[in-house]
Amino acid sequence: MDAGLLLLLQRIFDALTNSAIYASLALALVIIYRSTGLLNFAQGEMATFSAYVAFVLLVGAAPGLTGGSLAAAIGAPYPTVAAIGAAVVFGAIAGGVTERLVIRPLRETSELAVVSITIGLFLGVNSLVEQWWGTAPRQFPSLFPDAASDYLDVAGARLRYSAIGAWATLLVLLAALAWLLQRTRGGLAFRAVSFNRESAELSGIRSARTLMWGWVLASALGAVAAALSASSVLLEPKMMLRVLVYAFAAATLGGLDSPRGAIIGGVVIGLSQTLVPAYIPFIGFELSVLPALVVMVIVLVVRPAGLFGTQRLERV
Amino acid sequence: MIDDDWPTPMPRRGDVDRSGDYAVFAASPAPQTPGGAHQASATGSQMLEAPRRTRRGTSPLGWVGAGLLAVWLVAMPLTSTATQLAQNTQAMVMVLAVLGVNLATGYGGMISLGHGVFVAVGSFATAYAAADMGLPWAVSILAGAVLAGTLGAVVGLPALRIKGIYLALVTLGLAIVFQPLSKRFTAFTGGVSGRTVDAEMIAPTWFGTSRWSEGLYRYLICVAVVVMALWLVQQLVDSRPGRAMRAVRDDDTAAAVYGVNLTTNRLATFAASAALAGLAGALQVVLVPFASQESFPPQESLVLYATAVLGGLGSIWGSVLGVAIREAAAAAGSGLASIDGLGAISELFDLFDDERLLFGAALIVLTFVFPRGLASAIVGRARRRDA
Numbered sequence: 001m002d003a004g005l006l007l008l009l010q011r012i013f014d015a016l017t018n019s020a021i022y023a024s025l026a027l028a029l030v031i032i033y034r035s036t037g038l039l040n041f042a043q044g045e046m047a048t049f050s051a052y053v054a055f056v057l058l059v060g061a062a063p064g065l066t067g068g069s070l071a072a073a074i075g076a077p078y079p080t081v082a083a084i085g086a087a088v089v090f091g092a093i094a095g096g097v098t099e100r101l102v103i104r105p106l107r108e109t110s111e112l113a114v115v116s117i118t119i120g121l122f123l124g125v126n127s128l129v130e131q132w133w134g135t136a137p138r139q140f141p142s143l144f145p146d147a148a149s150d151y152l153d154v155a156g157a158r159l160r161y162s163a164i165g166a167w168a169t170l171l172v173l174l175a176a177l178a179w180l181l182q183r184t185r186g187g188l189a190f191r192a193v194s195f196n197r198e199s200a201e202l203s204g205i206r207s208a209r210t211l212m213w214g215w216v217l218a219s220a221l222g223a224v225a226a227a228l229s230a231s232s233v234l235l236e237p238k239m240m241l242r243v244l245v246y247a248f249a250a251a252t253l254g255g256l257d258s259p260r261g262a263i264i265g266g267v268v269i270g271l272s273q274t275l276v277p278a279y280i281p282f283i284g285f286e287l288s289v290l291p292a293l294v295v296m297v298i299v300l301v302v303r304p305a306g307l308f309g310t311q312r313l314e315r316v
Numbered sequence: 317m318i319d320d321d322w323p324t325p326m327p328r329r330g331d332v333d334r335s336g337d338y339a340v341f342a343a344s345p346a347p348q349t350p351g352g353a354h355q356a357s358a359t360g361s362q363m364l365e366a367p368r369r370t371r372r373g374t375s376p377l378g379w380v381g382a383g384l385l386a387v388w389l390v391a392m393p394l395t396s397t398a399t400q401l402a403q404n405t406q407a408m409v410m411v412l413a414v415l416g417v418n419l420a421t422g423y424g425g426m427i428s429l430g431h432g433v434f435v436a437v438g439s440f441a442t443a444y445a446a447a448d449m450g451l452p453w454a455v456s457i458l459a460g461a462v463l464a465g466t467l468g469a470v471v472g473l474p475a476l477r478i479k480g481i482y483l484a485l486v487t488l489g490l491a492i493v494f495q496p497l498s499k500r501f502t503a504f505t506g507g508v509s510g511r512t513v514d515a516e517m518i519a520p521t522w523f524g525t526s527r528w529s530e531g532l533y534r535y536l537i538c539v540a541v542v543v544m545a546l547w548l549v550q551q552l553v554d555s556r557p558g559r560a561m562r563a564v565r566d567d568d569t570a571a572a573v574y575g576v577n578l579t580t581n582r583l584a585t586f587a588a589s590a591a592l593a594g595l596a597g598a599l600q601v602v603l604v605p606f607a608s609q610e611s612f613p614p615q616e617s618l619v620l621y622a623t624a625v626l627g628g629l630g631s632i633w634g635s636v637l638g639v640a641i642r643e644a645a646a647a648a649g650s651g652l653a654s655i656d657g658l659g660a661i662s663e664l665f666d667l668f669d670d671e672r673l674l675f676g677a678a679l680i681v682l683t684f685v686f687p688r689g690l691a692s693a694i695v696g697r698a699r700r701r702d703a
Contacts, residue, residue: 039481041429041488102680115427115484116625116683119618124676126615131667241614245489252485286496293489300478300486 008275009157015274016163018246020170021228023266025240025247027177027259028221034257035194035214036107038114042121044240044247046095047222049125051230051239052133054087054223055140066132080141088223095219099212107211129237137234143169143227166228173224174263177217186213242289246273249292252299255309264307269295378633385636393535398527402603405535407643409599412545414623415635416592421621422629423553424585425565426475430487432617433494434464434590438597439607440498440505446515446601453517457541457598464594465587472586476579491614498609510608517602538599545595550632552588561585562630593620615672622675626682645674 025043032040040046053067060076061068068076078086098121106113144150144165151158181187192200193207201207229243250269254261269292276291277283283290305311392404413435420428442460445451451459471490475483498505505511519525519533552558563571564581572578601607619642627638653669656662668674 039485041484102684106683111480112421112427112625112629113683115429115481116622116679119429119621120676120679120683122676123615123618123622123672123679127670127672127676128667131670131673238613241492245492248485248489282500284500287493287500289493290497293486293493296489297474297478297486300482301474304478304482 006156009155011274011278012271013154013157013159013163015270017160017166017228017232018273019267019270020163020166021225021232021243021266022246022250022270023263024170024173024221024228025225025243026250026254026262026266027174028218028225029247029251030254030256030259030262031214031218031221033251034259035190035211038103038107039118039248039256040218041115041118041244042125043218043222044226044244045122045125045129046091046098046219047226048129048237048240050087050091050094050219050223051140051226051235052129053090054084054227055133055138055230055235057083057086058141064134080143084143084224084227087227088220091223092216092220095222096212096216098219099215103215104208104212126237133237135237137236140227140230140235143231162232166232169224169228170263173221177259180217186210190214245289245296246270246292249296251306252296253306255306257310258306258308261306261308381633381637389539393532398531401528401531401535405531405538406600406603407639409538409542409596409603410620410623410642411542411596411636411639412599413593413596413620414627414638415546415549415632416589416596417620417624418589418627418629418632418635419549419553419592420586420589421624422631422634423558423561423565424582424589425479426472426582426586427480427484427621428487428586428589429484429621430471430489430491430494430614430617431590431593431620432612432614433490434468434593435597435600435616435620436494436498436607436609436612437467438464438594439601439611440511440597441594442598442601443511443513443607444504447513450515453515453602456515457595457602460598460601461591461595464597465591468590468594469583469587471590472583475586476582488614488617491617495609495613498612505609506607508609510606510610513601513605513607516605534602537602541595541599545592546632546636549592553632557581557584619671619675622679626675626678628686641678642671642675645678646671649674 025047028043028047029040032038032043056065056067056071057076057078058080059065059068059071061072071077076083102117102121103114106117142162144162146160146162150161152161152164153159179187181191189200189205189210190213192203192205193210197207200210225243225247226240229239233239246269247266250265251262252265253268254263254265272291272295273288277285277288299306393401396404413431416434417428417431420426420431438460441463442456445456445459446453449456471487474486478486499507517534517537519530523529523533553561560571560576560581563574564576564578568578571581623638623642624635625638626641627636628634649668649671652665655665658665
């Protein structure tokens with residue numbers, strides 16, 4: 001195969017893990033937006049917190065690790081999968097509690113109030129993470145076999161097991177989500193409330209409680225995204241800042257109310273993050289968040305509904 | 317896929333008439349007639365006319381606040397060491413940045429979570445003009461404000477189409493992109509580690525040559541600039557363009573019908589608000605001869621937003637109050653943290669020695685208690701505009 005083409009294939013493979021991360025966080029944002037019309041700016045920070053919980057459960061009592069002794073008291077260190085599973089459950093519960101305590105009472109007041117609340121959450125959680133666990137990056141154990149030789153050879157390019165694992169995780173989550181939404185009563189209620197809250201309430205659905213489940217699902221997805229992200233790079237307090245921009249760009253591109261759009265947007269943004277810096281030297285790795293922002297702005301200006309979203313009509 | 321059986325939602329937040337969203341938060345419109353702007357809009361062409369000058373109510377608490385401010389302005393420099401004076405002056409000039417957020421968000425209805433970027437640009441531009449080009453300080457400071465304002469107009473371009481929560485999203489993205497982007501312009505920003513500013517504002521010799529009197533000189537300059545800017549903004553928001561700004565905030569379609577040019581109005585508002593933030597950044601360079609992207613993480617922009625909201629949007633004094641709260645909270649936080657010997661409680665207190673946690677918590681609590689911001693509660697202008 002031509003060397004340039006091979007390099008392109010390799011870069012696409014390299015983008016897969018990030019695509020899965022962005023897609024899952026974008027999906028989390030979409031679930032909340034679709035049901036309530038809110039953008040949760042604190043989604044990334046809440047996810048980071050869950051990733052640190054996973055880390056504490058993985059490591060257990062260690063000098064200078066806040067919460068380590070507490071984790072040891074309940075049996076830590078745990079194996080990787082159990083620790084991450086527990087952290088996802090923790091994140092989901094925290095998401096539900098957050099919704100109940102600070103979002104629900106103000107949901108009907110104004111857009112600005114809810115933006116303020118999520119910004120308050122962002123700042124508070126960000127500060128807690130930094131103060132409890134410090135700003136230094138930490139080595140998070142890899143979730144999938146990640147030795148130098150752990151790859152499939154596809155036409156000369158290396159498809160790493162970790163990329164396959166990330167996508168397998170995402171697909172399992174998608175299947176579970178689809179099952180929840182389409183084969184369970186709760187899912188039916190959730191779809192009804194998203195579709196038309198008033199009608200849903202009139203047919204006896206408790207919309208407030210149903211919407212809380214949206215936050216539970218979204219926070220669980222966010223926690224998975226953060227764990228994937230931490231294991232593919234390093235665990236640090238600001239790791240989800242950029243991921244949040246990528247995820248928002250992915251969600252905007254796909255259409256903020258389209259789950260399918262979130263996945264496809266995640267793939268496109270993930271690819272652009274790897275390919276744009278590779279072919280435009282000025283951008284470089286660190287600035288690869290710039291194209292994502294540009295995509296977000298262009299989509300919002302030209303086609304606010306995104307690729308798969310619902311066109312919004314505004315009545316005057 | 318999961319989309320298929322999930323029917324397309326019909327009425328969603330974006331569809332509903334949300335005009336008045338910001339009105340809920342804004343303590344502003346001066347019309348003292350009950351009903352304010354809504355009544356005015358009912359009478360058509362009067363909409364942008366100046367309201368009849370009636371007695372401008374200042375509550376007793378407002379006077380107390382003004383008195384405290386005056387006392388602080390005089391007493392602070394007299395009781396501070398040179399170092400404290402510089403720090404307090406730095407805190408004071410941030411009033412301008414908060415006012416910038418307030419102008420865009422509170423008066424213009426354009427939520428900005430990225431004003432830290434304009435502060436940074438003001439800093440870098442002033443540093444470049446004063447140190448690298450050797451321009452006089454007055455010109456350099458102006459250059460900082462103008463460059464930030466120009467950038468604000470560019471950022472304001474998408475704001476012509478992108479509104480509300482989506483604009484919040486874009487400006488947050490801008491705040492996050494800024495740090496890596498600024499590292500690319502090393503000559504201007506000093507790259508990763510920042511740059512020193514090889515220029516110092518020297519007080520005239522009759523002013524004294526001690527570090528303290530140098531600091532006092534800079535303090536007086538900053539007070540003059542801040543007061544002038546506050547006065548100018550007050551004039552602006554009370555003028556016809558200012559009323560147009562609030563009309564656009566409350567209902568842009570209606571404002572356009574009454575002849576407001578939405579493009580000019582939005583761009584000018586965003587540019588002015590960015591210029592204010594840039595001015596704050598410029599004065600920072602006067603006070604501390606160092607500028608670095610490290611000082612402008614996205615969290616700083618969010619704290620600016622929080623300060624503006626806490627003080628009260630749509631009110632000039634709200635921004636002053638916001639900064640006062642920020643400083644008081646920081647002092648209270650470090651006071652709490654210095655309490656030792658209570659075991660777990662002390663550890664909990666230690667956490668509050670960080671303004672982000674304090675501000676995050678305060679923003680959440682106060683949004684519940686005073687959804688219109690603190691200034692409205694104190695100045696007593698909070699009227700039910702939809703009554």
